[in-house]
Amino acid sequence: MRIISKAAAMQKCALQWKCRGVRVGFVPTMGYLHAGHLSLVREARKRVGKNGKIVVSIYVNPTQFAPTEDLAKYPRDLKRDLKLCRDAGVDVVFTPTDTEMYPRWGESLSSPTEFSTYVVEEKLSQTMEGAARPTHFRGVTTVVAKLFNLVLPDVAVFGQKDFQQAAVIKRMVADLNFPVKIIVAPTLRERDGLAMSSRNKFLDADERAQAVILFHALRAASLTVKKKPVSALRLKADLKEFITAAPLARLDYVEFFDPETLAPTAQVKRGTQMALAVFVGKTRLIDNMQL
């Protein structure tokens, strides 16, 4: 397994593969890998075959965090990540630094020689995570565009846990004609149903026990709409109440929408997508499910 930290070296490697017709599968991550990430790696391998190459990027992208968010304390453990990647049969781990990705980042805010190009998605990114974190998706689309240009993958695999992110990326790829097939792989869950996430590490024992409330809320909503459609307003109120069962939890948002267009629905029925964000203590968790 090769570890590449320079953007130019990553792109050179990718261009050499391209010239030789080697298929490339790509899993972009922020590191602190868990079984969910490894399932994305397996999915990527399935898509490109044993003669293909798998690239995992490990990069905590500053442009997708607001100044008030958890960038500085986002969990990191590169040594462990590298071992997991090696064991998973990854070919290249790309671990760029901030100054590799954003030359002159923060060096001089007034200088016209610093970074100034962004990729913006202006529709699907407006609700939910985009409303709660206004500059988040601009950072995501920009860094993913950069990574695609550096890794030149045929296939890239994203996790369904970040449902809206996957939708925004698919829209970006279609709109800007990136020659990349986007695969969205199912959310992996702990035994009690909590969606796997690097941020689960922040939870203390009590919070961890109560964090399962997101999964239970999704299941409760599924049950509710199984027989007949329910008004979204009504169900939101019921779920807000439902979540008070976990005293450490505080609902940020819950939304019901079309899984393709992300258009909000007034009537929630089977097949409607539900997504929610909940603070458990100081940790903000998200989850989603097709009801």
Added chain:
Amino acid sequence: MRIISKAAAMQKCALQWKCRGVRVGFVPTMGYLHAGHLSLVREARKRVGKNGKIVVSIYVNPTQFAPTEDLAKYPRDLKRDLKLCRDAGVDVVFTPTDTEMYPRWGESLSSPTEFSTYVVEEKLSQTMEGAARPTHFRGVTTVVAKLFNLVLPDVAVFGQKDFQQAAVIKRMVADLNFPVKIIVAPTLRERDGLAMSSRNKFLDADERAQAVILFHALRAASLTVKKKPVSALRLKADLKEFITAAPLARLDYVEFFDPETLAPTAQVKRGTQMALAVFVGKTRLIDNMQL
């Protein structure tokens, strides 16, 4: 010479070239080709060699025109363009339609299934053409990103006449890590010095005669600063006056700036870049020169 009108077919062709290690040179145009464009084709051929492939795109991109601008009357002559490309040894002419480039364009402005991703450059694009035409560069960077992803060129050639555009594209390529080398080729001029441009076709005989005022203004400024630096404010006032010599001409802007950073300079000296936009009758022309 192959003519491709479908985006998917263009990308497939480009991917096949990539797998075989064929180098690709790309000249994006809005058609109505003139000798300036053909010099870009020659430059592209020089860069990729005789075994390389040259793609010329002919596409009048609607997203870089404001509603008040000359999109509808922008000159078109595809038959003549194709002959010129054939004679110039072009391998593929890519002629997409609006619905190929922007699926569901204008079909439903409220539908979340329409186009919603843009590439924006937020520094170099703020002055001059960006100030005069506020949505222009967003349209340019977006369509060029799309074309790069469809044509997958190793080298792309732009004309120096659109100096700011070339600077914005170079910044986009660096910031988003496109694996494309950008070449900026010199402006070609008519015998009297008028920069070649498809929009020159709009000029009647009187306007055509007076359009040379842009070139003369550039030369006058060059002469003025040859011996010693001059204040930009002073020189702007002098040039505004100078241009009144052509009664059909009306200055839109004249700017002096660093050719690398586009930062405006208070003192104009040898090596300073000058750019200007002038309405001649109803036609807006631009030109620039390093003094």
